[in-house]
Amino acid sequence: MTDSQTTTSSAHCGLRRSVRVRFTGSDGLNLWASRHGEDTAPPVLLLHGGGQTRHAWSDTAIALADAGYCAFSLDARGHGESDWSREGDYSARALAADLSAVIRSLPARPVIVGASMGGLTALLTLGEDASLDCEALVLVDVAPRLEPRGVRRIIEFMRHHQDGFETLEQVRDAITAYNPRRPPSKDLSGLRKNLRQHSNGRFYWHWDPAFLNHANAPTKAGSMFDRARLELAARQLDVPVLLIRGYYSDVLSDRGATELLTLIPEARYVVLKQAGHMVAGDRNSVFTEAVLQFLKERPAATEPESCRTATTEQHHETPLS
Numbered sequence: 556m557t558d559s560q561t562t563t564s565s566a567h568c569g570l571r572r573s574v575r576v577r578f579t580g581s582d583g584l585n586l587w588a589s590r591h592g593e594d595t596a597p598p599v600l601l602l603h604g605g606g607q608t609r610h611a612w613s614d615t616a617i618a619l620a621d622a623g624y625c626a627f628s629l630d631a632r633g634h635g636e637s638d639w640s641r642e643g644d645y646s647a648r649a650l651a652a653d654l655s656a657v658i659r660s661l662p663a664r665p666v667i668v669g670a671s672m673g674g675l676t677a678l679l680t681l682g683e684d685a686s687l688d689c690e691a692l693v694l695v696d697v698a699p700r701l702e703p704r705g706v707r708r709i710i711e712f713m714r715h716h717q718d719g720f721e722t723l724e725q726v727r728d729a730i731t732a733y734n735p736r737r738p739p740s741k742d743l744s745g746l747r748k749n750l751r752q753h754s755n756g757r758f759y760w761h762w763d764p765a766f767l768n769h770a771n772a773p774t775k776a777g778s779m780f781d782r783a784r785l786e787l788a789a790r791q792l793d794v795p796v797l798l799i800r801g802y803y804s805d806v807l808s809d810r811g812a813t814e815l816l817t818l819i820p821e822a823r824y825v826v827l828k829q830a831g832h833m834v835a836g837d838r839n840s841v842f843t844e845a846v847l848q849f850l851k852e853r854p855a856a857t858e859p860e861s862c863r864t865a866t867t868e869q870h871h872e873t874p875l876s
Contacts, residue, residue, distance in 0.1 A: 556576060556577070556578050556660045556661070572591075573589045573590060573591050573616070574589070574590040575587065575588075575589060575590075576588045576589070576590045576627065578629070578656065578657045578660055579656060579660070580632060580637075580638075580652070580653035580656050580657065581649060581652035581653050581655075581656055582640070582644075582649070582652075584632050584637065584638040584640065584653070585637060585638045586629060586630060586631070586632065586637045586638070586653060586657065587609075587629075587630050587635065587636040587637050588609060588627045588628055588629040588630065589609055589610075589613075589616065589627070589628050590625065590626070590627050591616040591617055591619065591620035591625070591626045591628075592616075592619065592620030592623075592624055592625035592626055593620075593625055594625055594662070595625070595662075596620075596623055596624050596625040597623070597624050597625065597663060597665075597666070597690070598624070598625045598626075598627060598661050598662070598663055598664075598665040598666070599619050599624045599625070599626045599627070599665060599666045599667075599668060600627050600629060600657065600658070600661070600665045600666070600667045600668070601615065601616060601626060601627065601628040601629065601668050601669075601673075602629060602631070602654070602667065602668065602669040602670065602672075602673025602674070602676060602677060603628070603629075603630075603631065603634070603670060603671075603672075603673050604670045604671030604672045604673055604833075605631075605671060605672035605709070605713075605762075605766065605770055606634070606709070606713050606760060606762055606766070607634065607670075607671075607749070608630055608634055608635035608636075608748065608749050608761050608762075609628035609629055609630045609635055610628075610635070610748040610749060611628075611670070611835065611836060612626070612628035612668075612835065613628070614835075614839045614840075614843070615628075615668075615835055615839060615842070615843045615846070616628045618840075618843045618847075619843070619846075619847075622847055624666075624850075627661075627665075629657065631650065631653070631672070631673065631676075632645065632649065632650065632653055633645055633762055633763035633765070633766050634761065634762045634763075634766075635749075635761050635762075639763040639765070640763070640765070643763070643765035643768060645763070645765065645766045645768070645769040645770075646769055646779070647675070647676070647679060647779060647780050647781070650672070650676040651676055651679050651680040651683070654676055654677065654680045655680055655684060655687060658680075658687050658689065659687070664688045664689055664690045665689055665690060666689065666690045666691045666692075666693070666850060667681070667689055667691070667692050667693070668693040668695065668846060669692070669693070669694060669695060669697070670695035670696065670697070670834070670835060671695070671696060671697050671806070671832070672779075673695075674693075674694040674695050674696075674697035675697055675780045675785065677692055677694070678692070678694060678697075678699075678785060678788055678789060678792070679780065679784065679785060679788050681788070681792055681794060682785075682787070682788025682789055682790070682791045682792050683788050683791070685791070685793065689794050690794065690795075690853075691794050691795040691796070691797070691849070691850065691853050692792065692794050692795070692796050692797075693796075693797045693798075693799065693846055693849065694796065694797070694798045694799070694815075695799050695834050695835060695842075696799065696800050696801050696804050696806060696807045696832050696834050697806070697807060698785075698789075698798065698807055698811045698812055698814065698815035699782045699785035699786045699789060699811075699814070699815065699818070700782065700808075700810070700811035700814050700815070701806055701807060701811060702805060702806055702807070702808055702811065704805060705804065705805030705806035705807075705832065706806055708733075708805065709806070709832075710767070710770050710771065712729075712733050713760070713767060713770070714767060716729060716760065717759075717764055717767075718757075719753070719757035719758055719759040720750075720757060720758045720759075721756075721757060721758075722758075723743040723744075723746050723747070723750075723758065724743065725758075726743075726746050726750065726758060727739055727740055727743060727746065730746075734831060734833055734836075736803065736829070736830075736831055737833070737836060748761075749761050786818055789815060789818040789819055790818050790819075792819060795821075795822075795823075795849075795853040795854055796819050796821070796822040796823070797822065797823045797824075797825065797845075797846070797849040797853075798812055798815060798816070798822055798823070798824045798825070799825050799826075799827060799834055799842065799845060799846075800812050800824070800825070800826050800827070800834070801826075801827055801830035801831045801832055801833070801834040801838075802826050802827060802828045802829070802830060802831075803829075803830065803831040804830075804831050804832045804834075805831070805832065806832040807832070809826075812824060823849060825845050825849075827841055827842060827845070830842070
């Protein structure tokens with residue numbers, strides 16, 4: 556892990572400094588991350604979903620740093636600033652190998668927060684490799700059983716815009732059409748972090764198009780992440796687990812969440828109202844407070860002093876029964 560440049564970012568809580576950090580993944584790929592918080596604080600590793608970048612976690616990372624944690628938001632291979640695989644390898648095996656390398660390079664046992672693809676990667680990696688020592692796992696709107704229709708809608712959205720966009724307004728409109736529950740962005744400059752602008756002036760998503768060769772809807776015959784393999788990994792997990800689901804999610808149903816709870820009976824389950832699959836973006840403040848509350852209450856928790864006195868906004872929690 557190597558620190559690079561320091562940047563300043565803004566959010567509702569004011570200006571915060573972040574450090575650009577480079578990790579080395581499997582196959583020697585450079586994986587870039589942003590670090591918020593002191594490097595001596597307890598680490599939290601934030602893993603985004605397929606087709607996203609580390610900037611999806613910006614507000615959450617700042618809030619975690621304010622609570623006394625050191626938040627690393629990581630660009631997965633082929634996403635954001637991280638290297639593209641020369642072989643176009645974006646398989647579950649490659650993603651898990653990258654995560655294993657990142658965890659082993661951190662100075663202390665991390666909490667891992669994974670959304671969608673990031674959550675499946677973390678579930679598989681921690682469940683299959685008992686030597687990876689982590690404090691806790693937060694799964695964001697993901698479980699072994701996913702709804703094919705919702706996953707297919709994400710993939711179709713990604714495939715539909717491979718020819719890019721002429722303007723940032725077109726990008727905003729495409730995002731709003733996919734997720735109408737989230738108000739359209741008024742500051743279009745923030746969209747640039749998720750885009751690449753080519754010499755022809757068009758804007759393209761900031762991920763390798765070869766990623767789509769591995770992205771497919773879950774079926775009985777298998778998918779990017781094999782369901783049976785994920786279920787076995789879930790049974791073998793030996794860390795505190797929190798599952799957060801968006802009430803309006805079309806990717807993770809309550810049935811899928813309940814099945815995960817049968818695999819991990821001691822896991823906590825929280826449902827956030829007015830949120831869909833993009834939970835952290837739809838209800839960021841409530842989402843982050845739910846994570847902080849879990850970190851405070853988990854078994855053998857050793858939170859930073861600033862976190863011990865934090866208050867959490869009310870959220871809906873579904874009984875484990």
